[in-house]
Structure formats: structure tokens, C-alpha cells
Amino acid sequence: MSHTDCIIIGSGIAGLTTALKVREAGLSVTVLERTQLGREASWAGGGILCPLYAWRYPEPVMRLAAAGMARYPAFIEELRSKQTTDPEFYTSGMLVVDPIQTPNEAERIAAWATRHQYPHQWQAASAHFAHLPDQNALWLPDINTVRNPRLLHALIAAVRQAGVILLEQQPALELLVQNNRITGVRCDRATYPAGQVIVTAGAWSGGLVPGLSPAHIFPVRGQMIRFEPAPAPGLHTILMDQGIYMIPRQDGSVVVGSTVEHVGFDKHTTTEAIAHLHRRAVALWPNLARNAIAQQWAGLRPGSQDELPYLGAHPKIEGLWVGAGFYRNGLAMGPMVAEILTHLITGQPAIMDLTDYRLDRPTQF
Ligand SMILES: Cc1cc2nc3c(=O)[nH]c(=O)nc-3n(C[C@H](O)[C@H](O)[C@H](O)COP(=O)(O)OP(=O)(O)OC[C@H]3O[C@@H](n4cnc5c(N)ncnc54)[C@H](O)[C@@H]3O)c2cc1C
Incomplete structure (x- = not known):
């Protein structure tokens, strides 16, 4: 196999956005994908571009997400300019019905909104939706x-147009290292030499990177349903209550999620969870009672013990980089992750302090 400047392992949002940026920086890029392109967590997610109850996360999560969110308009503009699938990016707003769970939570929300310059208003839920409480x-x-x-569809087309080589059904089995320097990747049918390797393999990353393990990065299942569009008055904003969210799509369908389950690499849906999502959705937005469920699915979020991603250089192997463990916020973070990794591998100055995300941080199991 001929030499490529950079191999990226995994074709989720992290791998594909990074492939596009690295290619735009002038390097040749090959993406190795274990199964189909862009069909794991990034496909399964809800697409809300902000952490849920964001003020409850460790600050470095919001820092990375906020930087990703700020890059979205330009990122979407770039995709749209390539005339591929419309990613249906729009400002929906979000009504959080139950924001206060602890005595000082209102102050935390105010501090969070001020720090990130996020407009927020306190309003009776019933002012938005008459059936909700006051x-x-x-x-x-x-x-x-x-x-x-659709975002992934557009991204795959853009990455292809840019000249990135995309190889499906190519699980990376081993990272090849000589004298503490990466030299390539071994798959079962071929070996791919490369001077730089980036692991963006989602929930599977812990099993690939020396020094990390499946205890560092692990799958957290989330089940979802999508209701068919119906003639009844549609939902126009994201509604969030008791950990369940409802996301309106532009065709009038409504996506509802999600569960948070530690069941290993199992992507099945369960009757109980789907019934629970259905019940909660209809309680929150009774118009949905008449809509059929069009689709149900589950995805595996790449979780980590401290809820922080692993992002940056490998501490011992030159030329090896990691972007993984984005847990519930990888879609929001994607464009920033791509920019950070591209700056690192092309030797440009860092655009964010990555200390909190370093691979060798102490972790308690
Ligand atoms: C139900 C659900 C709802 C979510 N909602 C949101 C949301 O609203 N907003 C938000 O920001 N985030 C959300 N997320 C989280 C978000 O989807 C993830 O954080 C993000 O998709 C992670 O992206 P990734 O590229 O790291 O991983 P993935 O999308 O999982 O991609 C990793 C890829 O690597 C491939 N791979 C693995 N091992 C190998 C190997 N050895 N060789 C080659 N390829 C390999 C996999 O097959 C996969 O294609 C949600 C997730 C779920 C499951």
C-alpha cells in the first residue's frame, strides 16, 4: 500500500471533520472505517448543538463544546457550498422544563450563561406551551x-470531493510503532504506512491506543425514537424535561431520546425503553399521541470516567494523536476537535490548552 501522510481511524464526526481539515491543510489522508462510513454514534445522536443541562458538566466539556458550537455556522456554510445534502442546521432554541434540581442551581445557570455569553430567560413553561405547568x-x-x-452524508461527500481516501470494512487491528514513532496501521488484509495516525474510533478507541484501555473509554448506549410527521400543530423548539428531550425536525417529525445504559457494545433497542420514551414524549407534547413511531434505534456514546474526552498527542509515541471519548457532546464539539488536531499535526501553534484532555491524566477506576 502506498504511503499516505495521515491515516485517520474511524469515520464518525470526529474522524470526518478532521479528515476534511487535514486535507485542506495540504496533507494526503486515508480514513479507515471498521464497518460503514458514519453509521455509529455520530449517526445515532440527536443533533442538539449544546450539552444538555450544560452547567452541570465539568467546565472543560463546555469549553470544547462552546468552541465547536461557535464554529458551526462556518462549517455548515462550507458544506452547503459543496452542494451536497442539506444538514438541516437551524436555531430551534430549547425549553428546559426542569432546570433546577439543587438549591444553588439557578446561580450556577446564571454563571454558566454569563461565562459563555449564552442568552437565557426564565419563563413559565405554560407561557410556551399551554399544557405545561406554570x-x-x-x-x-x-x-x-x-x-x-444528513450532516454525515454531506460531510462524507465533502471529504470525498476534497480527495480523501475512504476505506470501509477496514478495521484497524494494530498501530505499528518503531522506536517510539508511529509508522502505520495494520488491518487484516493490508498494512497502511503513514507518518501520522489519528485515532477517532469512538467507543472502540480504548482498545486501540497504547496506554488507554476499555476502562478509559467505553460504550454508553442511548436509545431513540422518531415520530412520523402529523398534521397536528408541530413542535418548533427542543423540549427537555427529566432527562428526556424532544427535537423537531424540519419535515415535522420529532426525535425523542434518550436512555443512558452501560450494557457494553450492544446496540439493540428494548421494548421497555422505547415504551418509556414514548410515554414521556406524549406526556410532554400530547399532540404526538396520534403520530406513529417511524423509527427506533440505539447508538453507543464514547464515555469516559470523568466525562472528559481524550484529545491531543500520545505522550510516548511520536506521530500518534487521539480524539475520542466525546460522550454526549461529540456532535457539538466536532468542528473544534478537527481544528485542534489539524493544528497539532501540521505543527501550528495550539489553539486551546489541552491539559485537561491529555491522555496520561490520572483516572480513578
Ligand atoms: C443516542 C445518542 C444521542 C446523542 N445526542 C447528541 C447530541 O444531541 N449532541 C451531541 O453533540 N452529541 C450527541 N451524542 C454524542 C455524539 O453522537 C458522540 O459524542 C459522537 O458522535 C462521537 O463521535 P466519534 O466520531 O468520536 O464516534 P463515532 O461516531 O462512534 O465514530 C467512530 C467510528 O470509528 C469506527 N471504528 C471503531 N473502531 C475502529 C477500528 N478499529 N478501525 C476502524 N474504524 C473503527 C466506528 O465503526 C465508527 O464509525 C449522542 C449520542 C447518542 C448515542
């Missing part, structure tokens, strides 16, 4: 959303 809800008018399967 309790104080949090309205976040600037939240954006994207239809992620």
Missing part, C-alpha cells in the same frame, strides 16, 4: 440543531 422553565433561544445523519 413552573419556572429555562428558555435558551440560541440553541442550534442539526439533522446528524
